[in-house]
Amino acid sequence: MCIRDRNRTALGYLEEAVVFERSHNKKRDLADTELNLCAVLSQLGQHNEALTHCLTALVMIQDMIINLPSDGEDKSKEKTEAKSPNVKDSEQGEDQGNPQKTQIDDLGSVLAIAYHNLGVEYEHLKRYDESIEAYEKAVDVATKYLGEGHPIIANLSSVLKLSLIHISEPTRQAEISYAVFCLKKKKHKTI
Numbered sequence: 001m002c003i004r005d006r007n008r009t010a011l012g013y014l015e016e017a018v019v020f021e022r023s024h025n026k027k028r029d030l031a032d033t034e035l036n037l038c039a040v041l042s043q044l045g046q047h048n049e050a051l052t053h054c055l056t057a058l059v060m061i062q063d064m065i066i067n068l069p070s071d072g073e074d075k076s077k078e079k080t081e082a083k084s085p086n087v088k089d090s091e092q093g094e095d096q097g098n099p100q101k102t103q104i105d106d107l108g109s110v111l112a113i114a115y116h117n118l119g120v121e122y123e124h125l126k127r128y129d130e131s132i133e134a135y136e137k138a139v140d141v142a143t144k145y146l147g148e149g150h151p152i153i154a155n156l157s158s159v160l161k162l163s164l165i166h167i168s169e170p171t172r173q174a175e176i177s178y179a180v181f182c183l184k185k186k187k188h189k190t191i
Helices: 003-023 027-043 047-066 099-124 128-146 151-168
Strands: none
Touching: 003 027, 027 047, 027 099, 047 099, 099 128, 099 151, 128 151
16 A cells, blocks of 8 residues: 555544544544644645644644643543552653643643644745744744753754755755654553
8 A cells, every 4th residue: 555545544534533532522632633634634735734733733732731720720520530559650650740740741742743743834835934933933842841951852953943944045845855743642551
């Protein structure tokens, strides 16, 4: 099966996932699926549609970050799971001592990826100023949520620099080679 056929197959499954996630109010999964739709549509050359899905994901992720409970407050039904007293912290996963920080960091990294994908789509659509702004925002968001030394920051910074060079060249390539990031679903341990 060729890549184009795989992308079309993936597109069908992602569209089904969106319907399911909307009907079951799975906001976090829906935001990830919207970003994956952006990536697949970009690979298929459907950049306007990819941009729409990326913007949708951005709004959803920002809304989730804004609506996270403050310390001591619990606004979400999903946070009702208590830590099992018989399970060690190391078995619960990283940063289980502060699940809100883990959730913020996770959403922050996805937000940075969303801004990167936004930059890619703007660049494909020859909206270069908006592209640079999105790449810069990706670096800023990643730095804020992940810290200076995180490997994704080096990657995002490199894409920004390459894009600045690419955009300033009078003999721009017709095709843009920066890949959009596709998210993989995390498997959650059941206790």
